[in-house]
Amino acid sequence: MPTAVPTETRTAAETGAGGLPVVEAPDKLVPKDARELSKVFFARLAELEEGTPDHQYVRTTLIDMNMSLVSYAAGRFRSHGDEREDIVQVGAIGLIKAIDRFDLTREVQFASFAVPYIVGEIKRHYRDTSWAVHVPRRLQEARVELARAAEELGARLGRSPRVAELAEHMDLTEEEVVEARLASNGYTSMSLDAAIGDDENDDVSLAHFIGEQDHAVELFEDFHTLAPLLERLGERDRRLLHLRFVEELTQSEIGERLGVSQMQVSRLLAGNLARLREGMLAR
Template sequence: MHTAVPTNCTSAEDRALRESATRELLEARSRATDPGERQRLLERVAELNLEIARGIAQRFRGRGVEDDDLEQVACLGLMKAVRNYRVDDGVPFIGYAVPTIRGEVKRYFRDCSWTVRIPRRLQELQGKIAGALPQLEQELGREPTLEEIAAKVGAEVDEVTQAEGARGCFTVLSLDRPAGHGDHDLALADVIADPEDPQLHRFEATEMLSPLLTELDARDREILELRFVENWKQADIGHKLGISQMQVSRLLTRILTGLRTQLQPTGAAA
């Protein structure tokens, strides 16, 4: 490819160019028979779309998992998308990659992360307290006070209080276990809220739609912009374009149905 392909896309044109280059590479990979060449093309596709994985990882930050771990899991999801994507399905790569990466990150939270993440200093302090308590109890013949524990481990009383308050945060509960007595038909995952991040949805919509919007003709793009960006009513759009409100409604239905069909992932992770 002679045209430089952007890896940090700031416009719909950039995303469309990246999508086109991605498809060319994937088509070349599907034709290649040499394992080394197939691996090189796979890595090139991953490099080209790394921004997508990083963007999804960024929107899951602040939920108790280290940023580096999140990005690594998102990149694994990207590699899975590259390996499993089928060019002949007719789905844009971005339409397959985004739900695949998101699914990989969600599975990581589901299977591997702690219920609560506490600072490392408190983790280490909990270890010291656990080692000091038996000795203190033996020496004092009673349960030690927070002040006595703090003096023994060389910490402030407030730190000991925080460490003791966080005790038990390392316990990982299976999301498949029953939620409680009498809830035999419900798993824990069924009763834990899973709020969706609206920023993540907007990011996904932008990434997935941009390459497709550039393929629409000028009138279709104008109709979408007037309706969903400018918030015009269908009657006003029709007046501007010299057509009836019914025609605008039919055009919108056709445009949205076409976009929805192109974005429908085949076999992607949810």
């Protein structure tokens, strides 16, 4: 136990906390005092039954006393642009995991044990939530390695490295390097309504530059494929199709025109359409 109890604490044998000091403002402790008191609280935590009021008090105090570790770790991710409060909350989850898994008998400083948990939780948060579209984890990791390799090779070569050079440097195939580059596009996204250009063209958005499917082109291709197939049909079959799909006559009306029964018209139509469909699919 520290030789000098901080002014923010007072002894509390009567509080039911096993004689531990009650820390009035645990988040205000200087790092040295926090380290010393943490040892005492961890020793007591190991003795208490989980779920009891004393256990909850000791665990909560340990969290508050060591939140400075979360603030320190969160500072590493300042460039990501997220709200600091959000990152601190995520890092606090890592701190809680570290407290629940820490063992004094390992003779390891708690700070050394906890920081990797905190940083890992923050990195996991970015990995799972920061990508605009879902990208497999191996490609997310490859994106980071690719950026590092490109920077290193660029400095060495004095130019942007080629795909083959990156593949050799990273011990990957060229296809994997290209795949990692494509995956990088999933990290950020832009709204189709985003304005493009100068102030004079504020009404021009990205959506104006994206093409649409032209069904007329598909129709032209279908007609171009169908024409030679129709020429192979006999004159009666072509007339039958003309009456049905151009003049839009019923099967009964077609039968009267051609002098056959409605059943025969139905059978002839089915046979002709089947041959045309087979020819279209074979192209």
